[in-house]
Amino acid sequence: MLVTINLANAQHSDPSQVSAEKQNRWISETIRVLRNFSPDSTIAPVTIDKYVWENGQKISCRVIKSGIIRLENGSWIYITTTSSHENQEIGDVSMAVDDKKNIYKNMGHVCAGIIHFETTQLTELKNTADFFKYFVNDTDDAGWEKVNF
Numbered sequence: 001m002l003v004t005i006n007l008a009n010a011q012h013s014d015p016s017q018v019s020a021e022k023q024n025r026w027i028s029e030t031i032r033v034l035r036n037f038s039p040d041s042t043i044a045p046v047t048i049d050k051y052v053w054e055n056g057q058k059i060s061c062r063v064i065k066s067g068i069i070r071l072e073n074g075s076w077i078y079i080t081t082t083s084s085h086e087n088q089e090i091g092d093v094s095m096a097v098d099d100k101k102n103i104y105k106n107m108g109h110v111c112a113g114i115i116h117f118e119t120t121q122l123t124e125l126k127n128t129a130d131f132f133k134y135f136v137n138d139t140d141d142a143g144w145e146k147v148n149f
Helices: 020-035 128-134
Strands: 049-053 056-064 066-070 076-082 093-098 103-106 114-119 145-147
Touching: 020 076, 020 093, 020 103, 056 066, 076 128, 093 128
Parallel strands: none
Antiparallel strands: 049 056, 056 114, 066 076, 076 093, 093 103, 103 145
């Protein structure tokens, strides 16, 4: 039996299916929501995990659709995502806001609402600025970009 696999869709959606207009509209709407965001106890927590092995270490987190990272110093980062699995015309986008109302965008691959961010440059996450500076998507190393609104 011969099985044919469309490689453009094997990992995730075909980038040619993304509509820049629809993606930009989603980003703009999400920015509006994030500007007014206020965390509460109903938001799923995102934990920062540390992994150590013989030749190094990393810290990472896994976001499932959305969640909040709460740091020991009281600051926080809220992350929300959309996936090409949900809407091919919007594609993969993660957006985040911190307690200072800075907003960031990450265009790394979100697989069915799940995305992992990691860094090998830190031993622990002490502030929100370091998250956006050092953490990248573990699938394609996409970093965070500050959004000016």
